[in-house]
Amino acid sequence: MTRDPNPFPSSHLQPRYLASLMLVHPPNTTAVSAPGKVLLTGGYLVLDRDYSGTVFALDARIHVLVQQLQRDRRPGSGDPFTSSLDTAKEGVVDEEEPQAGATQAFDGQPEENIIVRSPQFRDAVWEYVVRRCENGGGVKVSQRNEGPRNPFVETSLNYALTYTSYVADSQDLGSLSVTILADNDYYSDTNSGNDSAARNRGGFRDFGVTLQDAHKTGLGSSAALVTALVSALVTHRTMHPDDLVVAREKLHNLAQAAHCAAQGKVGSGFDIGAAVFGSCFYRRFSPSILERLGEVGSPSFEERLFSTVEDLDPAQPWDTEFADVGMKLPPGVQLILCDVDCGSQTPSMVRKVLEWRKQNREEADQLWDDLQANNEKLRTELRRFSHTRMSSEFESAAIVELHKTVRGLMQQSRNYLQQMTAKSEVPIEPRVQTELLDAVSQVEGVIGGVVPGAGGYDAVALLIKDDIDVVIRLRMLFEKYQSKVEDDFGGKIERVRMLGVRHGSEGVRNEYQNARRYATWV
Numbered sequence: 001m002t003r004d005p006n007p008f009p010s011s012h013l014q015p016r017y018l019a020s021l022m023l024v025h026p027p028n029t030t031a032v033s034a035p036g037k038v039l040l041t042g043g044y045l046v047l048d049r050d051y052s053g054t055v056f057a058l059d060a061r062i063h064v065l066v067q068q069l070q071r072d073r074r075p076g077s078g079d080p081f082t083s084s085l086d087t088a089k090e091g092v093v094d095e096e097e098p099q100a101g102a103t104q105a106f107d108g109q110p111e112e113n114i115i116v117r118s119p120q121f122r123d124a125v126w127e128y129v130v131r132r133c134e135n136g137g138g139v140k141v142s143q144r145n146e147g148p149r150n151p152f153v154e155t156s157l158n159y160a161l162t163y164t165s166y167v168a169d170s171q172d173l174g175s176l177s178v179t180i181l182a183d184n185d186y187y188s189d190t191n192s193g194n195d196s197a198a199r200n201r202g203g204f205r206d207f208g209v210t211l212q213d214a215h216k217t218g219l220g221s222s223a224a225l226v227t228a229l230v231s232a233l234v235t236h237r238t239m240h241p242d243d244l245v246v247a248r249e250k251l252h253n254l255a256q257a258a259h260c261a262a263q264g265k266v267g268s269g270f271d272i273g274a275a276v277f278g279s280c281f282y283r284r285f286s287p288s289i290l291e292r293l294g295e296v297g298s299p300s301f302e303e304r305l306f307s308t309v310e311d312l313d314p315a316q317p318w319d320t321e322f323a324d325v326g327m328k329l330p331p332g333v334q335l336i337l338c339d340v341d342c343g344s345q346t347p348s349m350v351r352k353v354l355e356w357r358k359q360n361r362e363e364a365d366q367l368w369d370d371l372q373a374n375n376e377k378l379r380t381e382l383r384r385f386s387h388t389r390m391s392s393e394f395e396s397a398a399i400v401e402l403h404k405t406v407r408g409l410m411q412q413s414r415n416y417l418q419q420m421t422a423k424s425e426v427p428i429e430p431r432v433q434t435e436l437l438d439a440v441s442q443v444e445g446v447i448g449g450v451v452p453g454a455g456g457y458d459a460v461a462l463l464i465k466d467d468i469d470v471v472i473r474l475r476m477l478f479e480k481y482q483s484k485v486e487d488d489f490g491g492k493i494e495r496v497r498m499l500g501v502r503h504g505s506e507g508v509r510n511e512y513q514n515a516r517r518y519a520t521w522v
């Protein structure tokens with residue numbers, strides 16, 4: 001188990017005091033990003049702590065920019081965004097200046113507001129007023145503009161503000177502007193008729209549709225968003241951005257809690273694991289850790305959240321296991337995703353698979369064990385080869401061996417997933433995706449492919465020889481590709497699209513140095 005050491009290990013000090021040591025003067029602007037994921041192996045198995053998963057972080061990231069606001073307009077204080085914010089209604093402030101014109105809330109404190117924008121989408125603006133709850137219930141935001149709520153944004157704000165205001169022991173949060181920018185591969189571009197170059201600014205596309213109408217590609221946008229958002233807020237209020245890596249464990253705990261609350265269930269959390277730590281071998285936490293947290297606003301919520309994030313309850317220690325954190329693919333191997341644009345229903349699939357497992361325990365356990373053993377072999381081989389130095393004499397022999405071994409293991413994983421599909425009657429690897437994976441496996445330079453995560457009609461993941469010719473050959477195959485077989489669940493593949501996303505390996509990251517690319521969006 002690899003866990004970051006506690007940055008404040010002196011146990012004789014009060015935990016609240018320890019946390020407050022992290023306090024630094026808050027900057028005007030904080031920028032943080034977190035990656036998407038692909039669960040190469042371990043779908044369904046990873047829901048159970050007896051099993052595990054191998055998750056790769058992707059180079060598609062969600063970026064969050066937090067800016068301190070004041071109500072009157074004034075020139076900023078020298079950060080990269082000041083000039084572009086001059087035309088904004090509210091300006092960036094120096095934290096030490098009074099908030100001129102701030103209104104008074106019911107409790108005599110200046111009213112604090114948070115405006116969140118996701119400007120790549122139409123009408124994606126959420127304006128919140130910040131309230132403190134009685135009896136230690138924490139900090140809760142209320143949306144004050146019309147339009148659909150965004151549970152992932154709202155819950156992340158509630159959790160991060162409750163945690164930071166408790167840690168900082170401060171009633172003064174100040175008003176904030178938050179901008180969310182997602183790398184383009186999180187969504188299919190349904191607006192491709194218009195000039196796509198003109199709609200790309202700083203590498204981020206204007207999708208021209210509402211978030212509700214956007215077609216997700218299944219890269220884990222909500223986990224990357226929650227991780228980047230809570231990390232940006234915690235960094236903004238309580239620590240120096242350079243300490244992001246040291247704080248990863250706490251940010252992980254906070255992001256898991258917020259993500260589970262927002263989605264209304266405790267999942268395996270592998271997507272948050274990858275968003276925080278990057279590519280890794282993942283064993284889930286015991287769900288009971290989050291079950292007693294209760295809701296924001298309930299009495300003493302802030303204390304329970306603090307204790308959960310800081311891992312202070314000896315009766316319920318965090319037991320997530322991470323290994324091979326930041327692992328890379330073997331040299332000369334690349335990961336690609338091919339979107340089949342059919343969509344799938346993960347929650348109902350999970351329910352059905354778990355129900356089948358419950359009803360057929362012995363048979364299911366055997367299948368789970370066999371699949372786990374095979375997945376572990378695959379992980380071991382990938383790790384072994386990722387450490388192989390490809391010197392020229394050995395290069396071709398090592399590559400041939402790697403491709404053969406990995407290909408066989410991926411094929412074997414698929415056999416087990418096909419059995420799971422047939423037995424549980426859930427389209428984990430439905431026949432149209434079997435046909436597609438068989439076809440791509442015949443392309444020279446493709447090592448193997450699987451349906452990652454929950455499977456279904458989501459994008460398939462391929463390991464390929466890292467060579468542009470392989471990509472070209474795949475593009476040719478996809479040009480006119482359509483499924484021909486009759487699907488066992490009624491699916492049909494009308495087109496296949498190779499996503500631009502690749503393996504990324506790195507988890508949550510301070511983006512302040514790169515933040516100029518956001519300038520045209522704020």
Ligand SMILES: Nc1ncnc2c1ncn2[C@@H]1O[C@H](COP(=O)(O)OP(=O)(O)OP(=O)(O)O)[C@@H](O)[C@H]1O
Nearest residue numbers: 118150151152180182216218219220221222223225
């Ligand atoms: N760019 C964004 N801006 C604001 N909110 C977003 C953005 N992207 C995702 N979200 C939030 O996350 C929700 C999508 O989360 P959901 O868990 O359904 O998808 P996902 O995480 O991409 O899926 P999967 O786990 O299958 O990869 C959206 O409804 C919205 O609330």
Ligand SMILES: C[C@@](O)(CCOP(=O)(O)O)CC(=O)O
Nearest residue numbers: 043044267268269453454455
């Ligand atoms: C089925 C499951 O094991 C994986 C779901 O993965 P994905 O969201 O399809 O990438 C569910 C989970 O782990 O929370």
